[in-house]
Amino acid sequence: MLFLQSVTLRLCTTFITLFGVALIVFFVIRVVPGNPIAMMLPPGATEADVARLTALYGLDKSIPQQFLIWLSGVMQGDFGNSITTKQPVLQLVLSRLPATLELSVMALCIAIVIGGTMALTGTRLRGSKTEAAIDIGNGMALSVPDFLWGLILILTFGVLMPVFHISGRVTPSLALPFSTNFYLTEAALRLRFDLWLDIAAHMFMPALALAIPLAAIIGQLLKQSLKETMHLDYVTLARTKGYSETHVILHEALPNAILPTLTLVGVQFTFLIGGTVIIERLFSYEGLGNMAIDAVINRDLPLIQGIVILFAVIFTGVNLLVDLTYAALNPRLRHA
Amino acid sequence: MSFLSIRNLSARLKGRSDQILRHVSLEVAAGEVRGLVGESGAGKSMIGKAILGTLPHSVEISGGEIILDGIDLLTLPSAKRRQLIGAKCALIPQDPLTALNPSRRIGPQITNRLVDILGWSRSDAEARARALLAEVQIQDTERVMRSYPHELSGGMRQRILIASAFAAEPKLIIADEPTTALDVTVQKQILKLIAALQARHGTALLFVTHDLGVVSKVCQSLSVLYAGLVLEDSTIPDFFHAPKHPYSRALLAATPKYTDPDGSLTPVPDAIIETTRAEVAAFDRSAHV
Known part of the structure; x- marks a missing residue:
């Protein structure tokens, strides 16, 4: 019984750890310079192109909003799609x-x-x-x-x-x-x-x-x-x-x-x-x-x-x- | 012919002139119980270790013979010597709390020598272990055999180590201060147990201790050691009635009397220590060690 209890406890702390990791990474990679949209567009793209693509990937919303959207996807086993290859992240x-x-x-x-x-x-x-x-x-x-x-x-x-x-x-x-x-x-x-x-x-x-x-x-x-x-x-x-x-x-x-x-x-x-x-x-x-x-x-x-x-x-x-x-x-x- | 006969055994720290044993000679006849007495650092444990081949790496034997059942152990190749010791000798260690392997069950720790070294079948060895555990008055032998050391008390573990020492019917057992680490109330029972098993099995016993009270109860003869030098070799009655060496007399006088519990402790007088040290120095000069 004690053994089961300690395993359950460990699993709980594991989930808290994972949540913390997700939170930190999510914010850090959005705060550091560098923009995935700019990497995708050919030179000479217009402001409107950038805005359209940004909206398409949901990057126009606030970071906490993006996090909640991403998190609710993760809960259902959907980690989103890769921006470069368009394939599901989980599968990749x-x-x-x-x-x-x-x-x-x-x-x-x-x-x-x-x-x-x-x-x-x-x-x-x-x-x-x-x-x-x-x-x-x-x-x-x-x-x-x-x-x-x-x-x-x-x-x-x-x-x-x-x-x-x-x-x-x-x-x-x-x-x-x-x-x-x-x-x-x-x-x-x-x-x-x-x-x-x-x-x-x-x-x-x-x-x-x-x-x-x-x-x-x-x-x-x-x-x-x-x-x-x-x-x-x-x-x-x-x-x-x-x-x-x-x-x-x-x-x-x-x-x-x-x-x-x-x-x-x-x-x-x-x-x-x-x-x-x-x-x-x-x-x-x-x-x-x-x-x-x-x-x-x-x-x-x-x-x-x-x-x-x-x-x-x-x-x-x-x-x-x-x-x-x-x-x-x-x-x-x-x-x- | 004695079963164990140590002749002029000398040992020193490797590469240094510091002597640990000085031409030690002593005999243990078959079935005899000999006490080996001395203060800490006198080298009494070193003699036991020299016999069993478990001297620390820093100590080397610089001369002498250890003759066990007619064979000089010091001239044997180490593998042969190990097997001979394993078959004919056993050790009752000082501290029962550290002398059992914490990650193995008790049963295999008693039977392993019988099975691995002496080639017994596992079932014979287990039956033997059960019989011996009963002999050291352990009730629940089946449970104990399946236990790990940390599940048992210190007194219980010392009983197990005694049973284990007698398991292979050795001819000689070296008991290295077997009661020092135990509770005073348990000490007496363990002593009685060792004495009873020794008498029943007729095993020779080299009993290393600093407690003359213990020696008087268990032993038939004793050697008194000081700074690796044997000062006196007597039978128990002779020693307690008429000790030959001044140091022995002082040692006897220093033993606390149970009849006078309020009496102050008498240390060995400084003058006796001085003359004994001088004797050791004189011995070194004459023996050129």
């Missing part, structure tokens, strides 16, 4: 969402694998030169932001040693039998491993660029809490039972040491999704982030609103998921 945004989700999840997996390996190796070989090397690597990975890693990867593996694709989501000449935009997932489900490999090879570089800083954070924090846990009495007791150091790390220390890392990964994952905006641009990856930049350049107000709301939904959803996982992993919270 949902068509790009799978690409960004696949990229973010792949980046998260890479970060967990690299970061986890670093932390476990560093803990197993603590005090050795390997641990020092891992620390130095982590520090370097952390001090360079994801878009710079993107540029470094493009130069290294795209230009100097062209191993991976550095542009797009899939080789354009390939015929795609997909019915959804979850290309990677669907290729795996349809057992089309040729396609899967092509898509994965396109995703790997941007995903790695997003993953490297997160991997460093995971590696550092997990190693820190593992090392602290390794001094605790129950770990010592397990050693006296005859268990090897590796077993002790994996079975006694890790389940407890992973909890603080998990919370952090949740927070950092939302930053990673934010990072997709620039990384997708860098790698010409057809995702939500790339669409967001185009929308801002064209002052496509409804589309910007739609994308921001969707990002906000993802952020709050991820945070909710982290809290639930935390409760599932920590027996002390389960009954509380």
